Amino acid sequence: MKKFKKVVLAGGNGYLGQVLAKHYSSLTDEVILLARKPKTKQANIRTVVWDGKSEGTWAENLENADLLVNLCGKNVNCRYTPKNQKEIINSRVVPTRLLNWVLERLENPPKVWINITSATIYRHAEDCAQDEINGEIGYGFSVDVCKKWEASFFETSIPGTRKVALRMGIVLGSTDGVFPRLLNLVRFGLGGKQGDGQQYVSWIHEQDVALSTQWILTHPDIEGIVNCTAPNPIKNRELMRLMGKAYGISMALPCPTWMLSLGAWLIGTETELILKSRWVLPSLLLASGFKFQYPTADVAISDLVAQAKVR
Template structure:
């Protein structure tokens, strides 16, 4: 099926690039809303916006088949008050702005997907967290997710179906957690982090993109949907898998106290490593989404086989 128009708000990052390439052969036009301009690349073009104010870019949303909002400052930083404010504002402001613009349109996007985060659930080592029975956690990162989704669902867009896609860690070659874990493995530091018993929920980059098209086709679905592979993996098993797949025979473990010291040095938070994220994509499973990669070893080997 050929789509008319796909909009990627804040789509100049890694996942936006994956989505743009996925839809390149499936849509007549792909429009990226970015703070910086860029020359057109075939049917992919960039429009400048600041995520705060209305502008001419709004006209591009008319008649779109799909709008995906990927806006948000990287959370891989220290949670200072300044960074906290920027992290929240960079998510809430563009979401509210898009809702305001869409609410005034005569032909608004048919589907609006807000890429939120699976970290909204509590630290879970006892059971998987699904959309219906999952427990919302506490702390700053959860508050970010809560405000983010609230700003999304409170927008009045009666002609546009809305889905908050709670994204797990994306396994791919671009920016993000996966390349950083690979770098640890390369330098002999690829042992488990903390006690290694924390779960890691993940999704292959191709499933992350493909499920957005699948959601377009399943018009009965809306609300919150977890975007994660069906089988989470413990940190110690993931690091062992990475070492084996990369051909590295050993990896020094990193105890929690050492991680805290390292996190301060490189300007990040240990929560990003030590929190147990055990997320179940129950709604995708119940509605028959066909995962390309449901097992971590298959996903890792696929990415490593095409690394550049």
């Protein structure tokens, strides 16, 4: 007998959504992905089409769900032009407000709603760690996005639904996200430090992301703001060194700040994504007793490099 009856993943057709769908498939009678495009049902995972902007028949699928995870949001790996800024904000705030509106009207709304937000809401920190209790909110566009995102999430209280804003670190996985891109740099001997390499990287292995959502689901005392990062952040230069060591490549040309700025301009992104020091700790998860499968970067990187080599 499976642990849960229904898990709904809004915006679940992306990388992290697929990680969660695979994880819950064996634990849940049914996994439902709310996505903009239809997809053939796979095992007990089915896709329901929605536009993320307006109510429709998709809403009935939220009735009696054990867990709703909202993963909606335009990729921030782009230039912060006025057009992109508007799309980045709206792609997060609009679906979140829509889900609030719909859940208010359900007879049996989801027991738990986890909204995936971002640990980049904290300030650039090289002096001390930031956590849910004493962390300081930063400034700039990416922080403003997070503040509006979380405000839209908490602006409505849903009786019977426990809410958690999960401030996610940089997710490391072998098939998508930042890790395969960094590994490509390592392969070509370009896996040295980026900038001065002193900026902290608050990361988390994709399997610990899935397990942390399950932990939150089964621990009713956890609610509000929760950081989702590994307990041992690492500096950029050490991260790149460990990746080179795990892959067996010693050549590692650094990428100075001026080169990053030029490269970011050429590929249409922002250097902030690489140079901001994110030193974030998951104090509430640790205090609740959650055990990370991959607490240190060397263990996580070894696992992901081994998977990449098999592929």
